[in-house]
Amino acid sequence: MRNLILSAVLAGASLFGIAAHAATIEEGKQYVALSSPVPVSVPGKIEVVELFWYGCPHCYQFEPTLNPWVEKLPDDVNFVRVPALFGGAWNMHGQLYITLDTMKVEQQVHDAVFRAIHQEGKKLAGPEEMASFVATQGVDKDAFLKTFNSFAVKGRMEKAKKLAMAYQITGVPVLIVNGKYRFDIGSSGGPEQALQVADQLIAKERAAQ
Template sequence: MRKLMLGVVLAAAGLIGQLAQAEEFQAGKEYVELRNPVPTIDADKIEVVELFWYGCPHCYQFEPVVHPWAEQLPEDVIFRRIPAMFGGVWNLHGQLFIALEAMNVGEEVHQAVFAAMHRDGKKLATPEAMADLLVDHGVEREAFLKTFNSFGVRSATEKAKRQGMAYQITGVPVMVVNGKYRFDLGSAGGPQRTLEVADYLIDKERAAR
C-alpha cells in the first residue's frame, strides 16, 4: 500500500511538472503563432527550421548549442537551416550556404565558414574569396564556383528569400516549428531556453496529431 501511494504521489508530481512546463511557455510571450502557417517539406514529420546568417555573431555563438541538440532529435522531427537574406552580403552568404548544401559537403565545412568569419575576420564578400577558403577544406574550387552560379542554386536562393519573408523574420537567429511557431533567443530567454521552447512546441505538435 505504501509503495502504491508513493507511486501515485510520484505520478502526480510528474503530471504537475508537465503542466507547469506547459504553462511556462505562452504564445505572444516566448513564441509567436504565425497567422498564416508556412508549408513544410514533409507533412508526416515535425519540421524545425533555424534561420541564420553566417555573418551573425549570435548565430555563431548559438551553433555549439543548437547543433548537438539537432543531432539527437527523434526520427519524426526534421531539422533544417535556411539562410536569412535581407539584401547585400546577406544574400551572397545565403547563396554560399545553398551552394554548399547542393554539393553535400559535411557539417565541418559550414563550421569552417563560421570560424573564418568570426574567428579569423574574413569577410567572404565574393565567390572567389569563398572558393579560396573552401579549397583548404576539401571543396574543389571550380566545382564550387560552377555550383554557386548555377541556375538551381540561384532558384533555391530566391525560394529561401521568399520563405524568410513568409516567416516574417526581422533578424537572426530565429527558429520556426512546423511552419507555425516562431521564436528567437530574445523572446525565449537565451540559447538553452530557446531549445526548451523548441522541445515544448515539438511536443505540442506531436500531441495534436
C-alpha cells in the same frame, strides 16, 4: 560550508526557474503563432527551421548549443537551415551556404566558414574568395564555382527569400516549428531555453497528429 549550501540552493533555484520557464511557455511571450501557417518541406514530419546568417555573431554563438541538439532529434523531426537574405553580404553568404548545402558538404565545413568570419576576420565577400577558402576545407574549387552559379542554387535563393517573408522575420537567429510558431533566443530567455521552447512545440505538434 554555509557558502556551499547557499550555492547549492541557488543552483537548485536556478534549475527550478528554468524548468518552470520551460513548463509555462505562452503564445505571445516565448513564441508567436504565425497568422498564416507555412507548408513544411517534408510532409508527415515535424519541421524545425533555423533562419541564420554566417555573419551574425549571435548565430555563431548559438551553434555549439544548437548542433548537439540537432544531432539528437528523433526521426519524426526534420531540421532545416535557411539563410536569411536581407541584401548585400546577407545574400552573398546565403548563396555560399546554399551552394555548400547543395554540394552536401559535412557540418565541419559550415563550422569552418563561421570561424573564418568570426575568428579569422575573413570577409568571404565574393565567389572567388569563397571558393579559395572552402578549397582549404576539402571542397573542389571548380565544382563550388559551378554550383554557386547554377540554376538550382538561384532557385533555392528565391525560395529562401519567400520563406523569410512568409515567416515574417526581422532578424536572426530565429526558429520556426512546423511552419506555425516563431521564436528566438531573446524571447525564449537564452540559447538553451530556446531549444526547450522548441522541444515543447515539437511535442505539441506531435500530440496534435
